[in-house]
Amino acid sequence: MRSKRFExxxxxxxxxxxxxxxxxxxxxxxxxxPLDPSPSLKIEDGVVVELDxxxxxxxxxxxHFIARHALNxxxxxxxxxxxxxxxxxMLVDINxxxxxxxxxxxxxxxxxxxxxxQQMNVLEMMMGLAKxxxxxxxxxxxxxxxxxxxxxxxxxxxxxxxxxxxxxIETTVGVTRYxxxxxxxxxxxSQTGRGGVLTQCAVEESTNLRLGFKGLTSYSETLSVxxxxxxxxxGDDTPWSKAFLGAAYASRGVKTRTTSGTGAAALMGHSxxxxxxYLEARCLLVTRGVGSQGTQNGSISCIALPESLPGGVRAxxxxxxxxxxxxxxxxxxxxxxxxxxxxxxxxxxxLQFIPGTDFVTSGYGAIPRYDNMFGGGNFDVTELDDWYVxxxxxxVDGGIVPVREADVLRVRERAARAIxxxxxxxxxPPITDAEIGAAVTAYNSADMPDRDKVADxxxxxxxxxxxxxxxxxxxxxxxxxxxxxxxxxxEMQRQRVIGDYLQPSAIFGDHFxxxxxxxxPNDYQGPGTGCRVEGDRWSVLQDLPQAxxxxxxxxxxxxxxxxxxxxxxxxxxxGDQPEVVVAVGPAFGVEIGRTIGGLDHRDVLSAxxxxxxxxxxxxxxxxxxxxxxxxxxGHAGAQLSGSGVAIGVQSKGTTVIHRRDLAPLENLELFPxxxxxxxxxxxxxxxxxxxxxxxxxxAPVPVKIDNTARLRLIVQTTLMHLRETQQVERDRVPTEIxxxxxxxx
Amino acid sequence: xxxxxxxxPSGRTLDELTIEAVLAGELTAxxxxxxxxxxxxxxxxxxxxxxxxxxxxxxxxxxxxxxxxQEVLDIYNALRPGRTTYGQLIELADRLENDLDAPLNAxxxxxxxxxxxxxxIVKP
Numbered sequence: 001m002r003s004k005r006f007e008x009x010x011x012x013x014x015x016x017x018x019x020x021x022x023x024x025x026x027x028x029x030x031x032x033x034p035l036d037p038s039p040s041l042k043i044e045d046g047v048v049v050e051l052d053x054x055x056x057x058x059x060x061x062x063x064h065f066i067a068r069h070a071l072n073x074x075x076x077x078x079x080x081x082x083x084x085x086x087x088x089x090m091l092v093d094i095n096x097x098x099x100x101x102x103x104x105x106x107x108x109x110x111x112x113x114x115x116x117x118q119q120m121n122v123l124e125m126m127m128g129l130a131k132x133x134x135x136x137x138x139x140x141x142x143x144x145x146x147x148x149x150x151x152x153x154x155x156x157x158x159x160x161x162x163x164x165x166x167x168x169i170e171t172t173v174g175v176t177r178y179x180x181x182x183x184x185x186x187x188x189x190s191q192t193g194r195g196g197v198l199t200q201c202a203v204e205e206s207t208n209l210r211l212g213f214k215g216l217t218s219y220s221e222t223l224s225v226x227x228x229x230x231x232x233x234x235g236d237d238t239p240w241s242k243a244f245l246g247a248a249y250a251s252r253g254v255k256t257r258t259t260s261g262t263g264a265a266a267l268m269g270h271s272x273x274x275x276x277x278y279l280e281a282r283c284l285l286v287t288r289g290v291g292s293q294g295t296q297n298g299s300i301s302c303i304a305l306p307e308s309l310p311g312g313v314r315a316x317x318x319x320x321x322x323x324x325x326x327x328x329x330x331x332x333x334x335x336x337x338x339x340x341x342x343x344x345x346x347x348x349x350x351l352q353f354i355p356g357t358d359f360v361t362s363g364y365g366a367i368p369r370y371d372n373m374f375g376g377g378n379f380d381v382t383e384l385d386d387w388y389v390x391x392x393x394x395x396v397d398g399g400i401v402p403v404r405e406a407d408v409l410r411v412r413e414r415a416a417r418a419i420x421x422x423x424x425x426x427x428x429p430p431i432t433d434a435e436i437g438a439a440v441t442a443y444n445s446a447d448m449p450d451r452d453k454v455a456d457x458x459x460x461x462x463x464x465x466x467x468x469x470x471x472x473x474x475x476x477x478x479x480x481x482x483x484x485x486x487x488x489x490x491e492m493q494r495q496r497v498i499g500d501y502l503q504p505s506a507i508f509g510d511h512f513x514x515x516x517x518x519x520x521p522n523d524y525q526g527p528g529t530g531c532r533v534e535g536d537r538w539s540v541l542q543d544l545p546q547a548x549x550x551x552x553x554x555x556x557x558x559x560x561x562x563x564x565x566x567x568x569x570x571x572x573x574x575g576d577q578p579e580v581v582v583a584v585g586p587a588f589g590v591e592i593g594r595t596i597g598g599l600d601h602r603d604v605l606s607a608x609x610x611x612x613x614x615x616x617x618x619x620x621x622x623x624x625x626x627x628x629x630x631x632x633x634g635h636a637g638a639q640l641s642g643s644g645v646a647i648g649v650q651s652k653g654t655t656v657i658h659r660r661d662l663a664p665l666e667n668l669e670l671f672p673x674x675x676x677x678x679x680x681x682x683x684x685x686x687x688x689x690x691x692x693x694x695x696x697x698x699a700p701v702p703v704k705i706d707n708t709a710r711l712r713l714i715v716q717t718t719l720m721h722l723r724e725t726q727q728v729e730r731d732r733v734p735t736e737i738x739x740x741x742x743x744x745x
Numbered sequence: 746x747x748x749x750x751x752x753x754p755s756g757r758t759l760d761e762l763t764i765e766a767v768l769a770g771e772l773t774a775x776x777x778x779x780x781x782x783x784x785x786x787x788x789x790x791x792x793x794x795x796x797x798x799x800x801x802x803x804x805x806x807x808x809x810x811x812x813x814x815q816e817v818l819d820i821y822n823a824l825r826p827g828r829t830t831y832g833q834l835i836e837l838a839d840r841l842e843n844d845l846d847a848p849l850n851a852x853x854x855x856x857x858x859x860x861x862x863x864x865x866i867v868k869p
Binding site for chain 1: 773778790795800807812822861
């Protein structure tokens with residue numbers, strides 16, 4: 001036997017996901033594996049001789065590296081002897097500044113850091129994250145890729161992402177050999193949209209490094225680190241090789257961050273039975289030890305693995321928090337597809353979105369998922385408005401700003417033309433005007449013409465192997481009239497000489513000012529401190545293009561410029577014959593001309609009167625002036641009706657059939673969902689009222705029920721009711737109305 | 746960053762890095778490289794702000810500014826697991842120390858050689 005409700009539940013998107021019970025021995029446990037060590041640290045003569053229960057003689061690569069490079073031994077004794085719960089409480093205590101915790105955490109072993117965060121629930125972790133984030137101003141990073149590797153589309157998409165406020169843009173490739181052209185396209189595009197956006201092209205390390213050497217990229221977050229020795233070696237690196245690579249990037253003025261996250265070691269089969277969070281804590285100590293300014297963590301591409309386990313999402317938040325405790329810039333995940341369920345995906349995002357992180361996502365798909373070469377991406381260009389609305393709802397800065405379609409089209413065209421000029425200037429395969437036209441308005445790369453792939457790859461190889469650098473693209477841009485783009489690209493190269501953006505959590509503001517942990521340090525210490533969304537920023541974040549001015553809506557409601565069709569002919573009398581009184585609201589047909597469902601008041605009244613007439617009963621129209629409430633309008637009409645039956649009609653269309661002997665808030669039939677009423681329903685309402693008036697048996701009028709009507713139209717309802725209420729004259733008696741329009745009965 | 750004006754490895758100041766000079770062909774990519782001195786000063790700034798490991802990374806980076814792209818790539822590959830014998834790593838460290846004026850990197854490679862030997866990830 002199957003419950004129909006359970007069948008529905010089984011079909012829900014969330015049940016397309018896999019949920020498993022923990023299996024700690026193989027690392028399938030988010031936090032707290034029985035094989036996780038207890039925190040310990042022994043130092044003899046300034047040398048670490050035991051780390052988290054492992055004596056020096058049994059150290060693996062990672063233990064050795066952490067022991068030598070990652071720990072601040074001066075404070076280690078004090079840190080390790082401080083009760084973990086006390087440190088956890090300091091994290092949520094607004095009176096304890098960030099610097100105090102940074103110092104204490106610098107002497108903590110991986111197991112100690114885990115022990116601290118294990119004391120905290122997600123709300124406490126979010127508070128900790130809000131305080132410990134390195135940069136005061138949160139930011140966001142974008143993915144810009146496409147299946148055809150079309151340079152005009154890449155440039156246009158990068159320009160749009162830059163205009164939307166993304167502080168970093170990363171691209172990658174389907175075919176590795178395209179990398180130099182893709183890096184070039186998003187460099188030119190991003191600097192067209194907004195000068196100072198940092199860019200990278202995620203490819204294999206040696207190519208990546210060469211792109212950085214050429215100034216085609218300005219950051220790199222491809223430096224993966226791992227929590228066990230076997231995983232590290234399988235990843236074809238060691239902490240020393242990664243540290244050297246980090247120094248190599250810095251030596252060419254390229255910002256770097258490492259990448260790691262819960263679940264990677266389990267996925268690669270080398271968890272050693274340790275929990276995902278413990279192994280990630282080791283990764284983070286390695287990250288600190290190699291001297292990376294930051295990390296991209298939050299499970300990243302493994303996110304579905306911790307999510308299959310109890311407490312997995314909490315563990316992912318915990319790893320973000322540990323990174324911040326170590327003073328690292330955090331690009332906090334939310335980049336790889338985290339759920340089939342919109343509810344689950346959004347709820348998980350809130351853990352980073354509400355506290356704010358250095359980069360709320362480490363890659364928001366600023367392109368359709370179809371074109372996202374980073375495995376599809378968690379969020380998509382079509383979900384940008386959802387993001388903007390969430391920022392506006394919560395007064396939270398999620399790192400991006402609403403834009404106007406006209407501005408987007410303008411920067412997309414300029415960017416596509418700019419990359420066309422660069423390709424021309426460098427003698428690369430031409431970008432046609434047809435490509436530019438397509439790139440400006442494209443939804444995805446299926447809208448783009450095909451290019452000569454062989455020629456493009458040849459040009460890309462020439463760019464990589466030859467002497468050309470970012471400096472050589474300044475000239476063609478300048479000559480083609482793209483002075484600002486040329487200036488921005490040159491400024492990116494000058495900033496490389498200065499190197500201020502090598503400091504932790506650095507991004508550029510709108511005028512190439514460096515915002516980093518040093519120049520824009522997070523000083524959150526409770527209400528009134530830290531990054532607060534107010535002033536100009538709040539004005540920008542709340543200014544959605546689709547938000548409209550309710551004053552203008554009110555101005556457009558009336559029929560004042562139309563020919564009058566209702567005439568007031570004096571105080572309404574009380575009838576003494578069988579009849580139906582149709583009582584309309586104070587604004588009906590004058591200050592308001594249509595119902596909320598868009599029906600012209602003339603047609604509505606006509607339909608009602610026709611219905612009454614079909615039953616052979618006379619009708620009279622009165623205007624109720626002393627109230628705007630539907631029940632009271634109907635009730636007032638009923639007092640005047642010879643039969644005692646009246647129809648009350650609010651101007652927004654809400655209708656009631658009332659009878660004299662009923663209390664005001666009682667009724668014979670009520671039609672509260674005005675948007676769902678059509679003219680035939682109004683006609684039937686007239687019929688029914690007439691039947692009540694002459695005592696015929698009457699079945700209620702069937703109505704459509706649409707429970708989203710209130711959600712869609714509550715603002716319009718409020719405004720129409722406001723307008724009607726503004727016309728109320730408390731002391732005025734109902735007036736008799738004559739309908740002037742001929743076609744109305 | 747405060748203090749002395751930033752100079753490129755070619756000795757130019759930031760004021761000289763203009764678009765006019767680029768268009769006139771007076772500047773090359775070399776003129777847009779970060780110098781060892783600048784990196785060392787960034788390291789001092791980082792260290793003063795409490796970022797000791799980042800400072801050490803920037804000081805190693807400062808030494809690498811004088812080493813060619815290809816050689817940097819070669820050293821990176823030599824440090825990857827199983828690529829190099831213990832002896833070759835020590836030779837590399839000696840060369841960094843004696844020929845390339847990179848003592849911090851030399852010490853770093855030496856340390857790696859000892860740990861790699863202990864963990865048997867050197868090339869046999």
